[in-house]
Amino acid sequence: MTQQQQHQGRLAFIGGGNMAEAILGGLLACGYPLSQCVVSEPIQARCEFLQSKYPGLQTLSGPDANRLAVQGSKSATNTQSLIQDGSIQVNATAASIEFAPAEVVILAVKPQVLRNVVVDLAPALRALQPLVISIAAGIETSAIARFMADGVDEDAIAAGSVKLPPVIRVMPNTPALVLEGAAGMYATADATPEHREVAESLMAAVSKQVSWVETESLIDTVTGISGSGPAYFFLMMEAMEEAGVKLGMDRATAKALTIQTCLGAAKMAQLSSDDLETLRIKVTSPQGTTDAAIKAFEAGGFRDLVQKGVTAADARSRTLAKELGGAKL
Ligand SMILES: NC(=O)c1ccc[n+]([C@@H]2O[C@H](COP(=O)([O-])OP(=O)(O)OC[C@H]3O[C@@H](n4cnc5c(N)ncnc54)[C@H](OP(=O)(O)O)[C@@H]3O)[C@@H](O)[C@H]2O)c1
Incomplete structure (x- = not known):
């Protein structure tokens, strides 16, 4: 993927663990401007580590960090007041603590915490309509949609008066850590070809092979082949x-x-x-x-x-999806 083809918009990573770091490393290697990325991560020491390793990156921690990473901060004064009241800790240069809303939100937290994270972000996600990319193993797009619809009348969603953002689900694998990953991707029907291109260009930064699957259940098979x-x-x-x-x-x-x-x-x-x-x-x-x-x-x-072996991994992935995602919409 050339630099010209690659999406260079504002990215928010929710969770700054191993996989987020692998993607950041890949983006840096592709020439992606890391000043366009903000990482929200609860552990302050981890934020400091990421910020020192990836110069220009903004990292946030604290109770309001996830929301701020998605919504952006209209002015440095707003950010300063959030810092003063303890809602966030920011690791960034003073000049860069104003940031625009995210065009792409990468959900890079453990599957067990995804529900709470998305429910908390739901109003911001519905208002801003970023492309949501989830790398969380086992959580189906219907479950993510249900979390994003939290507190909204189902009829309003069915009638189209409340819109949910498009979701692309990715199953990466650990060789992504050495930029040699293989990833399977599934997009919901409301994702446009442009959304698919953006997700593909981001994942291609760490995965030499990126393959789309047309039915979501094949993500479990991706898990059985390349994930595990x-x-x-x-x-x-x-x-x-x-x-x-x-x-x-x-x-x-x-x-x-x-x-x-x-x-x-x-x-x-x-x-x-x-x-x-x-x-x-x-x-x-x-x-x-x-x-x-x-x-x-x-x-x-x-x-x-x-x-x-592959069938056992595929079956286990389906079981985990039921346990982690709960009932369907
Ligand atoms: N690693 C892989 O090879 C691989 C392969 C396929 C899919 N995945 C998926 O990728 C996702 C991330 O995996 P990982 O290996 O990168 O895990 P990880 O290293 O544990 O990263 C998750 C990060 O999210 C942080 N976090 C926890 N709660 C949060 C919250 N409420 N808001 C924001 N951040 C929060 C964690 O902080 P704490 O440490 O404080 O909890 C941690 O730094 C998982 O869903 C996993 O299923 C990973």
Whole structure:
């Protein structure tokens, strides 16, 4: 994604944890002006850390921080009075404590606290209609809509007299922390192509692969493939390292060879026009060493095991969605 294509509007991060930091790092690497970003985060020390690591970034903490991050502050005087009465702590240069309302709000808190956070922000979100991007695992867009509709008559929403902001749900994965993520995205019907583009350009800052799914239930499958997937490869690598050690190799060498093999195989798969099966067949000479290993894997039910693992993650994601999101609208 080039800098020209990338959205450069005002962004508010609600929650300044690992994933928010990964996205900030990716945006910085893409040349995104971090002075356009504000992070609301309850831990003051974390705010200070983020602000020192990402110069120009504004961070807010305190009881009113989330709302202020979304609504913006019309004047430095307003902000100063909020600072004085203890409603917020601001980490920013004195000149930059006036900020415009957010065009995009990234919900980057743990799923367990998302309901309270969104209910508290609901009036501001309804008034300002930013694009809402949620990276919280397991919380469906219908649940987020229900939280944003808090306190509003359902008929008013059905009649269109009260509008809810568009929501895009993203399932990133941990390699985003090293800018090598893979993310699945789902947009509600009211998200426009422009909203999709904005979300895609932001997520592409940390995810080399960004894929849209057309039904929300496929986000659970994204979780089963790429969300939980890094751990499957860690398990495979652990097992290969251990096998090398049992055959007499020192652990450091077994680990280094395993990791580079995993990386090299992924790179070949990515760069080649061959499908995965063809790539495997090409490196498997009949009666050769690879053939011997593959036959042992197949005889042990390898494919079946992988199917069971991915299906278990998909099913667990659906269960968590029910537990965390509660009843549908
Ligand atoms: N990490 C991943 O690989 C990954 C992958 C897929 C999806 N996700 C999703 O990404 C989201 C963030 O994950 P994470 O790993 O970045 O978690 P995290 O490091 O715990 O970050 C969440 C941050 O939000 C802060 N927070 C808590 N309550 C808040 C509130 N009321 N208002 C504003 N901020 C608040 C937390 O502060 P405290 O520490 O004080 O609670 C914490 O700094 C989660 O919903 C997770 O499901 C993460």
